[in-house]
Every structure is written in C-alpha cells, then in structure tokens.
Amino acid sequence: MMLQVAQAINPDSLLEKNDFLSRFWKDVFLKAEEKNASDIHAESLVNQGFCVRFRVDGILQTIYPTDSSKKIFEATDFIDKLKQIANLSLLEKKRMLDSRFSLSLTESSYRACLTPGLEGQNIVLRVIRQANTPSLSDLNLPEETLKDIRSSALKAKGLFLITGPTGSGKSTTLSSIINDCVDAKTEKVISIEDPVERTLDYVQHEPVSKDFPFNDAIRSALRQDPDVILVGEIRDEESCGLALKAASTGHLVFSTLHTNSAIGTISRLLMLAEPYQFAESVLFIGAQRLFPKLCTHCRLKKDDLYYREKKGCEHCSFGIKGRQAVLEYLCDLDPEDIYLFQKNSKALEEKVKNKILDQIFALSEQGILCSSLRENYV
Known part of the structure; x- marks a missing residue:
C-alpha cells in the first residue's frame, strides 16, 4: 500500500x-x-x-x-x-x-x-x-448512560474507551464527551488522531503520519505535561501499553478499539496486555453502534410496530432520516472481575448496562428505529 x-x-x-x-x-x-x-x-x-x-x-x-x-x-x-x-x-x-x-x-x-x-x-x-461537535445531550442517549459517562469522564485519571466498527461514530462520541466533561481552558489536552476529524477549542491536536506514528506521538504527549490525552485508536500491544502507562500514572486517557461489544473489549485487552496492567485503570468501556432512524413523516405503523417506507418521501432517503447512536457499556468495574474474567465471564456479562438489543427494542417501540432490526440483530 x-x-x-x-x-x-x-x-x-x-x-x-x-x-x-x-x-x-x-x-x-x-x-x-x-x-x-x-x-x-x-x-x-x-x-x-x-x-x-x-x-x-x-x-x-x-x-x-x-x-x-x-x-x-x-x-x-x-x-x-x-x-x-x-x-x-x-x-x-x-x-x-x-x-x-x-x-x-x-x-x-x-x-x-x-x-x-x-x-x-x-x-x-x-x-x-469540520462540523460542530454535538453535545452529549444531542446524542439522545438514555439519562442513566449520560450520568455514568459524565461520572467516569470527570475522574482525574484512568482509561475511558469507546469501541465499535468503522463508521460507528466513536470519534464523534469521544469529542462530545471531551467537550462536555473536560475543561480544556485549565487542563492540558492533547489529541492524537489519524486524521484529525474535529478540532476542539484549547485542545492540542497532533495528526499522525509516516514520520510521526501513533506510538511516537503518545510518547511525545507524555513528555508535554498533559492532563488529558486522546489516543485516536489503540492499534497494537505497544500503543495499548503506552495508553495504560499514561492512565496509571495520573492522566485521563480517552481512546477507541475495534471490538463489537463491551465484553469483547475485555477479551481484546487481555490479548494486548496482562490483567494487572489495566484492571485498576479502566473507567468505562462503551460499545457503540449507529442505526438508521425512521423518517417521522413516512414511517409505517402496523400492530403497534414501526417500519420503514422503502420508497421514502420528500423529507428523507428511502424512509431513513439520520442515525441513532446505541451504546452498551461497563463502568465502576471491580478489578477482581477482570482478574477472574478468563475463568468466568458471566460476572461481567451481568454488569453490562443498556445492552444493545434491549435498546433496539425500546427505540423501535418509540418509532425511532425500524422494528425489523429486532429480528435482524438477534
């Protein structure tokens, strides 16, 4: 390439x-x-x-x-x-x-x-x-989720992760969290991205390149008296180790991973690091998806369920108007659960909040998402 x-x-x-x-x-x-x-x-x-x-x-x-x-x-x-x-x-x-x-x-x-x-x-x-960064409230997440996000993001140190596939809105969500929860005027915030997608006031944005790769950028950031570091993506063992080092030495670190669920993120971290390296540093793990929102002008209702009008109308594209973020997450983690995760994952699975499938059911009942997602996602 x-x-x-x-x-x-x-x-x-x-x-x-x-x-x-x-x-x-x-x-x-x-x-x-x-x-x-x-x-x-x-x-x-x-x-x-x-x-x-x-x-x-x-x-x-x-x-x-x-x-x-x-x-x-x-x-x-x-x-x-x-x-x-x-x-x-x-x-x-x-x-x-x-x-x-x-x-x-x-x-x-x-x-x-x-x-x-x-x-x-x-x-x-x-x-x-270079769109305006939406506020956390604009993401239309449940109040419980917003409360837990703010509680975790206001901590002085630790690792805050948003995960999901490419195009799932991870960068937008992280930008919204930093904009709402971090006072960049009084704290040194360094953002390391490939590429820089949104610029935030008082944030030092550092685009990575062939001559300035992610891992060198993280090392450089640690020498610049940071309070908060945004690492655009944890890609390998080295970047994971550097992010965890920053999180365990008095810095608040935000980053992303390409995993499909909150529990899957724990498994991925165990592939990249030893449990003792992150068990006490992880503040929040959110697994995000974006789902197409029904057009409120032409959506179809049948037996109290809502469906997409595939032809659409003058207000939408094929019955879809915008996308809705759905986030399942883990927070307030007990380090002991992570140590025992490889032997028994059920303890952590029971702690996952607002599971994606549960939210799909709730949002489809409100007419925000198409009810066919309920069958397709199972």
Whole structure:
C-alpha cells in the first residue's frame, strides 16, 4: 500500500475547468455535501459500468448513472479524473493507493482509497467535515448512560474507551464527551488522531503520519505535561501499553478499539496486555453502534410496530432520516472481575448496562428505529 499526501496540483483548480469531467466531479462533491454523505464510492462494475454512489445515513444511494444519463465516457475516464483530483498516481494500475486532500469548494477533507478491480479501478472517498461537535445531550442517549459517562469522564485519571466498527461514530462520541466533561481552558489536552476529524477549542491536536506514528506521538504527549490525552485508536500491544502507562500514572486517557461489544473489549485487552496492567485503570468501556432512524413523516405503523417506507418521501432517503447512536457499556468495574474474567465471564456479562438489543427494542417501540432490526440483530 502506498500513502500519498503531498498535493502537486490544487484539486479545486481541476474542478473549475469547463470540460465535462471537471463539471461532473464538481457536481458530485457538491451533491455529497447537500446530502451529507459520509462516503463517496466511484466504482467500475462488471454489469453496470461506471457508477457513483453515496452512503447517506448508512445506506448506499446511486447518484450516477441515472435513467436519463447517457454514456459519454468510459469508466477509466471518470476514474482517472478523480485520481488527478485526489492526487493519486495515474500510472499505477495494480496496487492499492491511499491519499488525502481538501477542497475549498466544500470546506471538507477527504481520505481516498483506490483499489484495482475486475473491470477497472475503484475509489472510495471518506468525507471528513469540520462540523460542530454535538453535545452529549444531542446524542439522545438514555439519562442513566449520560450520568455514568459524565461520572467516569470527570475522574482525574484512568482509561475511558469507546469501541465499535468503522463508521460507528466513536470519534464523534469521544469529542462530545471531551467537550462536555473536560475543561480544556485549565487542563492540558492533547489529541492524537489519524486524521484529525474535529478540532476542539484549547485542545492540542497532533495528526499522525509516516514520520510521526501513533506510538511516537503518545510518547511525545507524555513528555508535554498533559492532563488529558486522546489516543485516536489503540492499534497494537505497544500503543495499548503506552495508553495504560499514561492512565496509571495520573492522566485521563480517552481512546477507541475495534471490538463489537463491551465484553469483547475485555477479551481484546487481555490479548494486548496482562490483567494487572489495566484492571485498576479502566473507567468505562462503551460499545457503540449507529442505526438508521425512521423518517417521522413516512414511517409505517402496523400492530403497534414501526417500519420503514422503502420508497421514502420528500423529507428523507428511502424512509431513513439520520442515525441513532446505541451504546452498551461497563463502568465502576471491580478489578477482581477482570482478574477472574478468563475463568468466568458471566460476572461481567451481568454488569453490562443498556445492552444493545434491549435498546433496539425500546427505540423501535418509540418509532425511532425500524422494528425489523429486532429480528435482524438477534
């Protein structure tokens, strides 16, 4: 894999040209902003040819081709133009490439990932917006959850983890917690991220790079008299060890892990560290998911259950409008439970609060989530 960061050509200038492909991609980027797309997929497909799709509220929507659009160019023409905009090598055809770029046009940044396919190359752009950080209350989490989050995040030291798959809103939730619970004016807060997605007032943001990787950034942060450290992701044994060292030596550390449940996070930590290294440091483990919210204008009700209107309406996309965070978690952990976890996990399983499935049932009864999730998630 090759990572390309330097920008030889201003991507905005490529979009201002008056040829068809420049106008096409300019329109795509503007539409992605209008629809608040999280990802842009430019695909070379076997049967459909060239295709552009947006991920909006977790669902892929086809933007091009439309029923009325005519095939003027080949897929390679569209892809090559986007490669120029994203500063990806036009000569490379067989390897995976990554790059980053920004557009003044949209005031957004993008992470590009190019991969070779059967019918040509495919590019996925992750859209990174400098949106306002939502407050904890805006996340619409249960009051008990908010109380426990605040109680843990207000501690002077320890490790606070939010886990979940890619795109589950972990970074947004952590930013909201830090914004609400940490006084960055009077405390030294260092954020180590790849990339920096949201900037917070009075926070020292440090983007990692090939020359300044995560583990070096954590070591550097520990030498800068920090009170709070945000480690964008615990990736390996070394980063886990450094985060735990910081948490056990008087610092409050926030971070993320790619695990699917609160209990699964304990198992993952045991793969990365010994129980004595984290049993007394872990303050909070939250496993998060994002689920599509029903459009309140067109949702269907049947036998006191709510379902999605798949055609949607003028207010939504295919019956979906926004996404809802769902968080199960462990807090106020007894170190003894962690020591005994490998022999008997039931003690901790019984302490998981607001389990994801329980919340799905509650939110579907309120008409916020589709009732079909109840069957699909079991």
